[in-house]
Amino acid sequence: MYKYDQYDQAIVDARVEEFRDQVRRRLAGEITEDQFKPLRLMNGLYLQLHAYMLRVAIPYGTLDSRQMRMLAHIARKYDRDYGHFTTRQNIQYNWIKLEECPDLLAKLATVEMHAIQTSGNCIRNISSDQYAGAAADEIADPRPWAELLRQWSTFHPEFSYLPRKFKIAVIAADEARAAMRLHDIGIQLIERDGTLGAAFYVGGGMGRTPMIAPLIKDFVPAEDLLSYSEACLRVYNRHGRRDNIYKARIKILVHELGAEEYARQVEEEFAHVKALNIDPPAAELERIQAFFAPPPFDAADVELDRSDPDFAVWLDQNVKPHKQAGYAIVNISLKPLGGIPGDASSAQIDVMANLAERYSFDELRVTHAQNIVLPHVAKRDLYAVWQALAEAGLAEANLDLISDIIACPGLDYCSLANARSIPVAQKIARRFADPARQRDLGELKLKISGCINACGHHHAGHIGILGVDRKGTENYQLLLGGSGAEDASLGKITGPGFSEDGVVDAIERVTDKYVALRADGERFLDTYRRVGFEPFKEAIYG
């Protein structure tokens, strides 16, 4: 885990004081809401339907028990006793009072946390693989690189008023667990001739014009990571469209120029930027890497006792292999039956913090699928961890199953939404409540957005749902065949939309068809890709 030094702390502390002053000016009437808006937005504070919503950054989704407990404390003291983990690996609080916000941020700063650049047209929180440092298939831990990018992008003077928001992901494995190619820049660490470098994918994104990022540079040497990123951003800042908010993301620029021409312009800018010596020395990456050294793994490998059937089901579904023998990766589902995807109570957040401290070398991760990970649990402790989770209502064994739904807050909270997402997620989960049926359906990533902005990643769902407003009533479009993983693809709209109950029925017709058509070992997505769209369309609309 990265630890702040005096410089990091001074910058975050200065931000707290700056925001305190901005809030004071606003409350004193010295500035209008219009003038205050860009300031609060740069600090993750949105005015939503009912109250202010504060988005707290969790850099690359990694945090320790002290930080997790602070998130619980904030939920208790400043919100209604819960928090909402998001697809951006962050946490959001939905009921924040403006006048309490400066104190809240000051408390976050005491545990090296902040809300800097969690909104606004700037470089947002860097996302990464939730299994970083634990996965057997990674060639390096991507988080030191993500931390380098975090520092470089924090208060970047040139890139704080970009055409639109900007999201960067860093991964280091071929299995893409962080929807890397659906980011504005997706960076995959790779090795070439024994040297570590990065492949740059630029111009992915969701929203109303979803795009899968094309590869624009197959190998950027480690020492050029920041100058190459700076070149990518400068071309975008200068030439990205500003005439239409819906065409302002970098994906539109890359699409309109063509990946090759964009890459050429970046190359030209890079030749110039590289000469400015803006890259930190190798010693800085090494300094950061030291914080992410593997923990002292010392547990012997054990044969697991699977005699408790509920435990065995959870093991098979939510526990993943670790690179270190004797250890495992535990996924904690925040998708209990009938719950709100991504929500956790302060008591549950505390439970997860305690388990991390005791059993996972004090580390937790937030996933883009709105779940929590304990990355380093000794196999001999798995049963105890499972029991503690079950007691807290956190042992739902549904990772990557149909009820492990990604959903945006939707019209229940969000001022941009056209339709509610949460009730639809709850109805689907109830329809498929039988755990055996879910397991029989296998991996099925279902993602729901309550508007075209696609915070719920509906384009990347094996089954996606998009809520729209149709003549004043909520209507739900169904999409099939998307994926945010290494086999990235965009879902295709099936046809006319449905009512809330209608879309649940339609999904059941799709899964029934899948069961009828599937070959041995095929996931829904595999069957869909093999047989194509038509059989499913026919099943839905008859």
Next chain:
Amino acid sequence: MGDVIGSPLPNPSPEGEGLEQPAVTLDAFLDQSNATAVRLEPDEDARALIPHLGRLELIEIAFPAYRDGRGYSSARILREAGYKGELRAQGDVLVDQLAFMKRCGFDSFAPEAPLNDEVVAASLARYDRVYQPAADGAAPVWKLRHG
């Protein structure tokens, strides 16, 4: 145009004391050889000025709306090319942008709406550490960490 601020930076009066030449448009500048002040709109290429930096005393970069951040890149490009004259941000320039603008190389500001001097001073003094090199010569923290 409002007051130009930014002490201890150059502080010419926009009304002119007979000293400052009015800034001409980029097209006009490129057409005439004797102008020493030019105004750059957000969509104009700062690099077009690079061959002429030696004779320029003032480059005014327009910010018609604070959201339009192209001027930050223009400023850095000009400083990176060695421009030493006055670099002015004009238009929808807000107090909370001044520090970023300064880091990108601006050394004078002509905000359309007047700014409170105290708030300006506090805002410019707030961050004494920065994470990345820019056009202001401030040492990034990695340099402080590693010497």
